[in-house]
Amino acid sequence: MGDSIPLWAGVRARYRSTEHLNFPGGVTVAWWGVRGMGWYDFIHQMQLPVLFRSPPKVIVLHLGGNDLVQHSLKVVFKLVQESVEYLATALPDVVLLWVNIL
Secondary structure, rough: OOOOHHHHHHHHHHOOOOOOOOOOOOOOOOEEEEEOOOOHHHHHHHHHHHHHOOOOOOOEOOOOHHHOOOOOHHHHHHHHHHHHHHHHHHHHOOEEEEEEOO
């Protein structure tokens, strides 16, 4: 989940017929990417797909680069903290992997 990088990675994976990254055992990979996505969008963008599916086991999050040009570090830090706390409450069993901000 994240900005345009996971969006385009998912497009390429589907194009190459490797959408699920060839994980064994029927693992399903969902590519939730939105161009220009920032931390303000995270909770809303995460909630919608989860409402109609079972909760994910792992969320790989590529997010924050767009925020650094729009908000102060203090604001970005607060958004990240609030989002992670919400995620820990709403989906306590999910593993969150956060990719470094580019």
